[in-house]
Amino acid sequence: xxxxxxxxxxxxxxxxxxxxxxxxxxxxxxxxxxxxxxxxxxxxxxxxxxxxxxxxxxxxxxxxxxxxxxxxxxxxxxxxxxxxxxxxxxxxxxxxxxxxxxxxxxxxxxxxxxxxxxxxxxxxxxxxxxxxxxxxxxxxxxxxxxxxxxxxxxxxxxxxxxxxxxxxxxxxxxxxxxxxxxxxxxxxxxxxxxxxxxxxxxxxxxxxxxxxxxxxxxxxxxxxxxxxxxxxxxxxxxxxxxxxxxxxxxxxxxxxxxxxxxxxxxxxxxxxxxxxxxxxxxxxxxxxxxxxxxxxxxxxxxxxxxxxxxxxxxxxxxxxxxxxxxxxxxxxxxxxxxxxxxxxxxxxxxxxxxxxxxxxxxxxxxxxxxxxxxxxxxxxxxxxxxxxxxxxxxxxxxxxxxxxxxxxxxxxxxxxxxxxxxxxxxxxxxxxxxxxxxxxxxxxxxxxxxxxxxxxxxxxxxxxxxxxxxxxxxxxxxxxxxxxxxxxxxxxxxxxxxxxxxxxxxxxxxxxxxxxxxxxxxxxxxxxxxxxxxxxxxxxxxxxxxxxxxxxxxxxxxxxxxxxxxxxxxxxxxxxxxxxxxxxxxxxxxxxxxxxxxxxxxxxxxxxxxxxxxxxxxxxxxxxxxxxxxxxxxxxxxxxxxxxxxxxxxxxxxxxxxxxxxxxxxxxxxxxxxxxxxxxxxxxxxxxxxxxxxxxxxxxxxxxxxxxxxxxxxxxxxxxxxxxxxxxxxxxxxxxxxxxxxxxxxxxxxxxxxxxxxxxxxxxxxxxxxxxxxxxxxxxxxxxxxxxxxxxxxxxxxxxxxxxxxxxxxxxxxxxxxxxxxxxxxxxxxxxxxxxxxxxxxxxxxxxxxxxxxxxxxxxxxxxxxxxxxxxxxxxxxxxxxxxxxxxxxxxxxxxxxxxxxxxxxxxxxxxxxxxxxxxxxxxxxxxxxxxxxxxxxxxxxxxxxxxxxxxxxxxxxxxxxxxxxxxxxxxxxxxxxxxxxxxxx
Numbered sequence: 001x002x003x004x005x006x007x008x009x010x011x012x013x014x015x016x017x018x019x020x021x022x023x024x025x026x027x028x029x030x031x032x033x034x035x036x037x038x039x040x041x042x043x044x045x046x047x048x049x050x051x052x053x054x055x056x057x058x059x060x061x062x063x064x065x066x067x068x069x070x071x072x073x074x075x076x077x078x079x080x081x082x083x084x085x086x087x088x089x090x091x092x093x094x095x096x097x098x099x100x101x102x103x104x105x106x107x108x109x110x111x112x113x114x115x116x117x118x119x120x121x122x123x124x125x126x127x128x129x130x131x132x133x134x135x136x137x138x139x140x141x142x143x144x145x146x147x148x149x150x151x152x153x154x155x156x157x158x159x160x161x162x163x164x165x166x167x168x169x170x171x172x173x174x175x176x177x178x179x180x181x182x183x184x185x186x187x188x189x190x191x192x193x194x195x196x197x198x199x200x201x202x203x204x205x206x207x208x209x210x211x212x213x214x215x216x217x218x219x220x221x222x223x224x225x226x227x228x229x230x231x232x233x234x235x236x237x238x239x240x241x242x243x244x245x246x247x248x249x250x251x252x253x254x255x256x257x258x259x260x261x262x263x264x265x266x267x268x269x270x271x272x273x274x275x276x277x278x279x280x281x282x283x284x285x286x287x288x289x290x291x292x293x294x295x296x297x298x299x300x301x302x303x304x305x306x307x308x309x310x311x312x313x314x315x316x317x318x319x320x321x322x323x324x325x326x327x328x329x330x331x332x333x334x335x336x337x338x339x340x341x342x343x344x345x346x347x348x349x350x351x352x353x354x355x356x357x358x359x360x361x362x363x364x365x366x367x368x369x370x371x372x373x374x375x376x377x378x379x380x381x382x383x384x385x386x387x388x389x390x391x392x393x394x395x396x397x398x399x400x401x402x403x404x405x406x407x408x409x410x411x412x413x414x415x416x417x418x419x420x421x422x423x424x425x426x427x428x429x430x431x432x433x434x435x436x437x438x439x440x441x442x443x444x445x446x447x448x449x450x451x452x453x454x455x456x457x458x459x460x461x462x463x464x465x466x467x468x469x470x471x472x473x474x475x476x477x478x479x480x481x482x483x484x485x486x487x488x489x490x491x492x493x494x495x496x497x498x499x500x501x502x503x504x505x506x507x508x509x510x511x512x513x514x515x516x517x518x519x520x521x522x523x524x525x526x527x528x529x530x531x532x533x534x535x536x537x538x539x540x541x542x543x544x545x546x547x548x549x550x551x552x553x554x555x556x557x558x559x560x561x562x563x564x565x566x567x568x569x570x571x572x573x574x575x576x577x578x579x580x581x582x583x584x585x586x587x588x589x590x591x592x593x594x595x596x597x598x599x600x601x602x603x604x605x606x607x608x609x610x611x612x613x614x615x616x617x618x619x620x621x622x623x624x625x626x627x628x629x630x631x632x633x634x635x636x637x638x639x640x641x642x643x644x645x646x647x648x649x650x651x652x653x654x655x656x657x658x659x660x661x662x663x664x665x666x667x668x669x670x671x672x673x674x675x676x677x678x679x680x681x682x683x684x685x686x687x688x689x690x691x692x693x694x695x696x697x698x699x700x701x702x703x704x705x706x707x708x709x710x711x712x713x714x715x716x717x718x719x720x721x722x723x724x725x726x727x728x729x730x731x732x733x734x735x736x737x738x739x740x741x742x743x744x745x746x747x748x749x750x751x752x753x754x755x756x757x758x759x760x761x762x763x764x765x766x767x768x769x770x771x772x773x774x775x776x777x778x779x780x781x782x783x784x785x786x787x788x789x790x791x792x793x794x795x796x797x798x799x800x801x802x803x804x805x806x807x808x809x810x811x812x813x814x815x816x817x818x819x820x821x822x823x824x825x826x827x828x829x830x831x832x833x834x835x836x837x838x839x840x841x842x843x844x845x846x847x848x849x850x851x852x853x854x855x856x857x858x859x860x861x862x863x864x865x866x867x868x869x870x871x872x873x874x875x876x877x878x879x880x881x882x883x884x885x886x887x888x889x890x891x892x893x894x895x896x897x898x899x900x901x902x903x904x905x906x907x908x909x910x911x912x913x914x915x916x917x918x919x920x921x922x923x924x925x926x927x928x929x930x931x932x933x934x935x936x937x938x939x940x941x942x943x944x945x946x947x948x949x950x951x952x953x954x955x956x957x958x959x960x961x962x963x964x965x966x967x968x969x970x971x972x973x974x975x976x977x978x979x980x981x982x983x984x985x986x
C-alpha cells in the first residue's frame with residue numbers, strides 16, 4: 001500500500017497491529033530521509049489518533065513511547081502536543097498523558113541548535129500552563145459529591161507531575177527564559193494560578209492543599225530566581241564600610257551625598273551585609289573618626305560629618321528597596337548594638353564633652369529614621385549606662401561648649417547668613433560688615449563652614465563672598481566714612497575665601513558658569529597666584545606683572561605715606577599690583593637703596609590695615625623664593641617673616657585681631673612647603689587654630705615602598721584603616737603614581753597565605769582603592785591582571801588563598817567603577833593628581849576584532865551554530881558580546897579594558913593547557929555571579945563573549961542553571977538563545 005500521509009501510516013499500523021519496533025522500521029521506509037519527524041509533527045499526529053475515544057488507544061500510545069525512547073521525536077514537540085489536549089473530563093486520557101510526561105520531565109535535555117533549545121523552553125512553559133489548567137479543573141470538580149474521590153485522585157496525579165517538573169532548577173531556568181521570550185504566555189500562567197488559587201479553597205486544609213501551595217510558590221519564585229542572595233551572618237565587623245566612611249569624613253566633607261550612598265550600597269550588596277550591622281558599622285566609623293581626629297578644624301569637620309551629613313546619608317539609604325524589612329527598625333537595632341559598645345561611646349563623650357549618643361538619636365528622630373518611642377528608649381538606656389562611666393565635667397572643661405551642640409546650632413545660622421547676604425547692602429554696607437565681623441570671632445567661622453560643608457551649602461556660601469568684593473556693594477560714591485567699610489568688606493571676604501580654599505579645596509569656590517569675560521577677581525587670583533600643595537607658580541607670570549604706572553604709584557604710597565588712604569583705593573587692583581611692587585622694593589633693598597627700617601615701615605603699611613595685601617605679597621614671595629639659589633633667599637624670607645608678624649598698634653581698622661588670626665593661618669599654609677624645602681623656620685603667632693593637620697606625614701630618608709608596605713602591614717594587623725593611614729596612602733598615591741601604588745599593594749596581597757588574612761586584606765584594599773577607584777581599577781584590570789595571567793612564571797602567585805582574594809578584589813573594583821564611572825565627577829583630590837601613569841588605552845587595545853595578539857583568539861563557534869545564534873545580519877564572531885549589541889562605546893577606557901579582560905579570560909578557558917591561571921579565571925567568574933543582581937545589562941558581564949558561556953559550563957563549579965542565567969544577558973534574544981543552549985545541554 002502506498003502511504004500518502006502520516007495519518008494514513010498510523011492507521012495502517014493500527015489496523016495491521018504492528019509492534020512498536022516494526023512500526024518504527026516501516027515508518028522510516030515510508031518516509032525517506034530529508035524531513036525530520038518534528039517537521040512532520042509525528043508526536044502531535046500520534047496523540048491525535050490515540051486520544052479519539054473516551055480512553056486512549058494503547059497501541060498508538062506505545063508507538064509514541066517508542067518514538068520518545070528512541071529519540072525519533074524531540075521532548076519539545078511531545079510537550080507541545082500534550083498541551084493542546086483540553087478535554088480534561090476524559091480522565092483516562094489525562095492519566096496517560098501524565099504518564100508520558102513521567103518518561104522525561106525530570107531529565108529534559110536538548111543537544112541540538114539554539115533554536116531547538118528555545119523551542120524546548122517554550123514547550124515547557126506551555127506544559128506548565130496545561131498542568132495548571134488541569135489542576136484547576138479537578139480542584140473545581142472536588143466540590144461535586146459524586147465525583148469527589150475520582151477528582152481528588154486526578155488532582156493528586158496532576159500535582160505530583162507539577163512538583164516533579166518544578167523541583168528541577170534546570171526546568172525552572174528554562175521556564176525563566178521562556179517567560180522573557182514570550183511575556184504573553186507568562187500572563188496566561190499567572191491567570192491560571194489565580195484560577196487554581198480560587199478553586200483550591202474547596203480543598204480545606206488537606207495534604208493536597210499544601211502540595212498545591214508549594215507548587216504555586218515555586219512558580220511565583222521563577223521570575224526572581226536570580227535575585228535571592230543570603231546575607232552574611234557569621235561576621236560582625238566590616239572594615240570596608242568603616243574605611244569608606246572614614247575616607248569620606250576625612251577627605252571629602254564637601255562631596256555630594258548621592259555618590260557616597262551608592263558606594264555604601266555597592267559594598268553592602270557585594271559583601272551581603274545585613275542592614276542592622278551595616279548601619280552599626282557606619283556609626284562605629286563616625287565615632288572612631290570623632291575620637292581620633294586632630295583638634296581644631298578637623299574636629300569640627302568630623303562633628304559636622306557625624307551629626308549633619310550621615311543622618312542625611314541614611315535618609316537616602318532608606319529610599320532603597322529593603323525587601324519586606326523596615327529600615328527604621330534596622331536603624332533602631334543598629335543603635336541597640338551601638339549601646340553595647342560602652343567604651344567607644346564614653347571615649348567619644350569625653351572628647352566632645354557631651355552625650356553624643358543622645359544628640360545623634362534626636363537628629364535621627366528629626367529625619368524620620370527613628371520613632372519617638374524608640375528614641376526615648378535608647379536615650380534612657382544610654383543615660384543609665386553613663387551613670388557608671390567616668391565623669392565628663394572636670395574643672396577645666398566645664399565652661400567649654402561642646403562642638404556637636406555648636407554645629408547643630410550653626411546649621412540654621414548658615415541659612416540665615418545666606419539670606420542676609422542676598423539682601424541689597426548698597427545703602428548701608430555697615431550692616432553686612434557687622435554680620436561678617438561676628439563670623440570671624442573665636443571658632444565661629446570654622447563652625448559655620450563645617451556646617452555648610454556637611455549640608456552641601458558651602459559652595460553657595462563661598463560664592464556669596466566672591467560677590468562682596470565685586471563692585472555691587474560699593475554703589476554709593478566713595479567717602480571718608482565708606483572707605484574703611486569698603487576696605488573691611490573686601491578684606492574679610494578675601495581672607496574667608498582663602499581660608500575656605502585651604503580648608504576645603506579651591507573647587508568649592510570656582511564657578512562653572514561665569515559669563516565669558518566676567519570671571520571674578522578672586523577666582524582669577526586664586527587660580528594663578530595662590531600657592532597650594534602640589535601647585536608650582538611662576539613668579540614671572542603675567543598675572544604678577546600688572547600696569548607699571550599702578551605699580552609705581554603703589555610703591556610710592558607704601559614707601560612714603562605713614563597712612564594708607566582708604567578712600568580712593570580699588571582693592572582688587574592693589575592686590576594684583578602688590579606682587580610687582582614687592583619685587584621693586586626687594587630689588588631696592590638688595591641693592592642698598594632701602595634700609596631695613598624702610599622695609600619695616602613698608603611691611604607695616606602692607607599688613608597694618610588690609611590683611612589681604614599681606615596675603616597677596618607672601619603668595620608672590622613664596623613663588624619667588626622657590627626660584628632663588630641658596631645664598632639669594634635671605635632677604636625674601638626675611639620679608640615673609642616681617643609680613644607674618646602682626647602689627648598690634650592703636651591705629652588699625654575694626655576686627656583687626658580677628659583678621660590677623662585668619663591671616664596667620666593662611667600664611668602658614670602657604671609657606672609650609674617652601675619653608676620645608678629651604679629648611680627655614682618662621683614662627684607664626686599662635687593663632688588658636690590647629691596647625692596644618694595631616695601634613696608632612698612621611699618619615700624622612702625612608703624609601704616610599706618601605707613606607708607603603710609598613711603602613712599596609714600595620715593596617716592589616718589592626719584590621720581597620722585609620723584617618724592617618726588614609727592620608728599616608730593618599731600621599732603615596734600622589735608620589736608614586738597609580739601603577740606603582742596598585743602594583744605594590746597587589747604584591748602585598750599575593751604574599752598573604754592565611755585565608756582570613758587575605759579576606760581582610762581584600763576588604764581593606766578595596767577601601768584604600770576608593771582614594772581613586774577609577775584610575776586604580778583601570779590599572780588593575782588593564783595592566784596588572786593581564787601581566788599575571790599571561791606570564792607563566794607568575795602563575796604560582798595566583799594559588800589559593802591569595803589568588804582567590806585577588807579575583808574578589810578585581811571583581812569588586814570592576815563593579816564599583818562600572819556602576820559609577822558614567823555618573824560621578826572626579827572629586828577634588830582626584831583632579832589634583834597628575835595623570836601620567838595610564839597609557840593611551842586606544843593605542844594599547846586596538847578597536848577592531850582583528851587583534852594582532854594570538855592570545856586573544858577564541859575558540860570559534862561551530863559554523864552551523866553561528867548562523868542560528870546570530871541576529872539575521874551578523875555572524876557570530878568569537879568576540880561578539882552583549883555590550884556590542886547594546887552599542888556600548890568602546891572609546892571609554894573602562895569599557896575597553898573590561899572587553900579585553902573578558903577576551904583574555906575566554907581564551908584562557910578555551911586553551912588546551914590548564915593551571916592556576918585557569919583556576920583564577922573560575923574564581924573571577926564565580927565572584928561576578930556572587931555579586932550580581934538579576935539582569936546583567938548594566939553589569940560588567942555584558943563584555944563577556946557569548947561563546948564563553950559554553951566553555952564555562954564545562955567547569956564543575958559553574959555548571960548550574962542559575963549561574964548560566966546570571967552570566968548571560970537575557971534582555972537580548974541572542975543572550976536567551978545562548979543561555980537556553982547551555983542549560984538544555986547540562
